Amino acid sequence: MTSAPPRPDAVRAALSAAPQAAPAYPRPDLDRSHRWTSLDGVWELDVPGGAAPSTVPITVPFAWETVASGVGRTWLEHATYRRRIAVPAEWAGARTVLCFGAVHHHAVVRVDGAVLAEHVGGSTPFEVDLDGVLAPGAEGVLEVEVHAPADKRAIPHGKQRSIPRDDYDGVSFTPTSGIWQPVWLEARGRTYAARVTVRGESLTGFDVTVDVAGDAPAGALVTVEVAARAGSDPGAGPGAGRAAGTTTGAAESIELVADGTGTASGRVEIAEPRLWSPAGPHLYVLTVTTVSAAGGEPDRVAVTGGLRRIERRGEHLYLNDERIYLRGVLDQGYWPESGLTAPDVGTLVADLEHARDLGYNLVRKHIKLEDPRWLHHADRTGMLVWAEPPAPSRFGTEAAQAFEAQIAPMVERDGNHPSIVVWGLYNEEWGLDWDIPGSPDRADAALRAYETLHALDNTRPIVENSGWAHVRTDLVDWHYYDEDPAAWAANVAALAAGTRDDFPVRLAPDFLAKKSLYGSADHPRSGLPILNSEYGAGFTSLERAWHLRWQTQELRRHDRFAGYVYTELTDVEHEMAGLLDVDRRPKDRGGLDPRDVNAETVLVVDLVPVHAGADLAVPEADLVLGVHVSHHGPGVVRGQVRAAWVPAGTPFGEGGVGEPLGTGSETVEAKPFELSPAVTVTVPPPGPVTAARLHLWLVDDGGAVRARTFVDAAPIEEPNRRGLRWDG
Structure with a gap:
């Protein structure tokens, strides 16, 4: 028997009874938390249903497909959110703004039945000025009508x-529809800073542009005051620093006057600049105060920035004039009960800590504009970020325009974050029908996206089509998956040497395509940094750990590469490629510590494993065995490679490694970013055992262990191919 839909009065009772978690301000990098109120929580949702439409409670900001929303409805294409809102009486004299983090896909906003705004774009933020709509102390009914096409x-x-399915449906997940990022009210001055662009690439100060809006923006006085942020060290928790109302150090400031268009620009020089880097993620707070030329209450917003410069020099990447190697992991930002929205802020930022604990210095946030609080935590803790927007899946004028329409809002929202060191755009020609080489129109779309982004922000490398068929790019990245260790090693070597620029890609069970790094014969084959940005293999967690160890070592074997991005951090629904499962629990890795694989200094063994x-x-x-050292840190590493047999499966640190068997290697010297020559390690057999593990480790001249790996020895048999064979 089907239960009747809840009546509106029952929904309102649920609203009043629902517990409300303490909210975290949604934009700590653009901080107005001194006057704001969260609208997250339980709303009403009108769900069309033919002859029996219903009104149900829904928890915002969770997509209506998710368990966390309380609705759990997939393929719902249209619904209307509703709740009462009130402007605090103490905001008298201010301008009230209604802010949406993201609503997928087409939103119409009404207050008391009047249409105030319409927004298209499921990942980009938007806001609604409530001045003249709701006075301080007044209440009204807010409605958000959403269309989310299947x-x-x-x-x-x-x-x-x-529906219809994408070409890549096998790696697609539950949709995210409706309000899926925070909603809030905030008070601003009558004349206020609508946009603040901060760039610290000079390394000596901040270039600042403020776009003023509201009453009489032309001629407004804008003051920018800079101070070091308290709690900008990696150990500080979320909300430290400006959100707690504290800055440290002497402030430096400038005064600007907005021009006739309401724009004010200038530079604040820092007398004793401290740079932002993964090792020292020093942040500054720029307090922007805006006052109309006619006077009135000032508007204040605190913007977070860092002094850092990322650039390419030939085939290498440099951060703050020092060469850097990107050791990245791909993160899709999905959670089992809440989809693309993290259950809470602590869970959101915990994924950055998971990536760091696994040895990575970069996260590629895959085709998703993540919650700004995640980016702010990356800034604070020194995690590098590769950021990229979602794409359509079929090419056409409308699709290309919709993709390009995200670029300016992406840069406006996220461009101030020093953690973002790479901008991505298209991924594997999704939205370009896997056919840049065969279609000038599709190639032009990728080129146009690059040029659009480059015109807005040329301070970071841009990848116009990650993985294949580059048209114009600042990094030549490639995606390559291969289960055969010998083929992997040979093809990686050929890509590094430039003797091949294509590789096989299985686009479907019956569709094996040859993909090239370049979209045309005219694209230069050298002179740009080259790096892998997707790899990994194996069906079981043990197999994936094995491929992680050996495939990553082959990437480290070749000095030409500027980095890698492993796929991936966590499982997502049916995709089981994560180092962690969907609940962020570690898997059985057979004694492998990923930190050894992703360390600054690693061992590279001359062996093709079985x-x-x-x-x-x-x-x-x-x-x-021949063993090399790959070192991507400062200074020269000198030492000796040692070896010891231990029982099969024994991880480092358990039971000790004992005294090295045989003789240790001769002294090896590894210079930064240069694979060392091989040294020879000779060990006697492990004795009459079925299986054993050979621990290998590098001890430097000071006695410190600088790198570790292992080799597993066990019986090797031909695979079983008995039984009936289907040949037809």
Whole structure:
């Protein structure tokens, strides 16, 4: 028996009874938390249903497909949110602004039945000026009507599943529709800073542009005061610094006057600048105060910035004039009960800590504009970020325009974050029908997206089409998945040497395509940094750990590469490629510590392994291995590679490694970003055992262990192929 939909009075009772969690201000990088109120919580949702429409409670900001929303309805294409809102009486004399983090996909905003705004774009923020609509102390009914088409192919949607299905449906997930990022009210001055652009690429100060809006923006006086942020060290928790009302150090400031268009620009020089980097993520707070030329209450907003410069020099990347190697992991930002919206801020930022704990210095946030609080925590803790928007899945004029329409809002929202060191655009020609080489129109769309972004922000490298078929790019990145360790090693070597620029890609079970790094014969084959931005293999967690170890070592073997991005941080629904499961729990990695794989200094073994658990057969005579050192830190590393057999599966740190067997290697010297020559390690056989593990570690001249890896020895058999074979 089907239960009747809840009546509106029952919904209102649920609203009043629902517990409200303490909210965190949604824009700590653009901080107006001194006067704001959250609108997250339980709203009414009108759900059309033919002859029996219903009104149900929904928890904002969770998409209506999710369990966390309380609705759990997939393929709902249209619904209307409703709740009462009140402007605090103490905001008298201020301007009240209604802010939306993101609503997928088409939103119409009404207050007391009057249409105030309409927004298209499921990942970009928008705001509604309530001046003259609701006075301080007044209440009204806020409605947000949302259209979220099931056919998403022509709209930017990333990995949300579509009907009809995307070409890449096998790696698509539950859709995210409706309000899926925070909603809030905030008070601003009558004349206020609508946009603040901060760039610290000079490394000596901040270039600042303020776009003034509201009453009489032309001629407004804008003061920018800079102070160091308290709690900008990696150990400080969310909300430290300006949100807690504290800054440190002497402030430096400038005064500007907005021109006739309401724009004020200038530079604040820092007398003793401290740079932002992963090792020292020093942040500054720029307090922007805006006052109309006619006077009145000032508007204040605190903007977070960092002094840092990312640039390419030939085929290398430099951060603050020092060469850097990107050790990244791909993160899709999904949670099992809340989809693209994190359950809470602590859970949101915890994924950055997971990535750091696994040894990574960069997160590629995959085809998703993540919650600004995540980016702010990356700024605070020194995690580098590769940021990219969602894309459509089928090419057309409308789809290309919708994709390009996201670029300016993306830069406006996220461009101040020093953690973002790479901008991505299209991914694997999604939205370009996998066919840049065969279509000038599709190639032009990728080029146009690059040029649009470059005109808005040329301070970061831009990747116009991640993975394949580059048209114009600042980084040549490639995606390559291969289960065969010998083929992987050979193809990676050929890509590094430039003797090949294509590789096989399985686009569907019956569709194996040859993909090139370049979209045309005219694209230069050298002179740009080259890096892998997706790799990984294996069906079981043990196999994936094995491929992580060996495939990453082959990337580190070649000095030409500027970095890598492993796929991926966590499982997502049916995609089980994560280092952590969907609940962020570690998997069985067979004793592998990913921090050893992703360390600044690693060992590279001259061996093509056979399969997971059996890199080679148990030796019956002395085992001779060549071992290199790859070092991506400052200074030269000198030391000796040592080895010891331990019981199969033993991780480092358990039971000790004992005294090195045989003789240690000769002294090895590794210069920064240069693979060392091989040194020879010779060890006697492990004895009469079925399986064993050979620990290898580098001890420097000071006695410190600088790098670790291992080799597994076990019986190797031909795979079983008995039984009936289907040949037809």
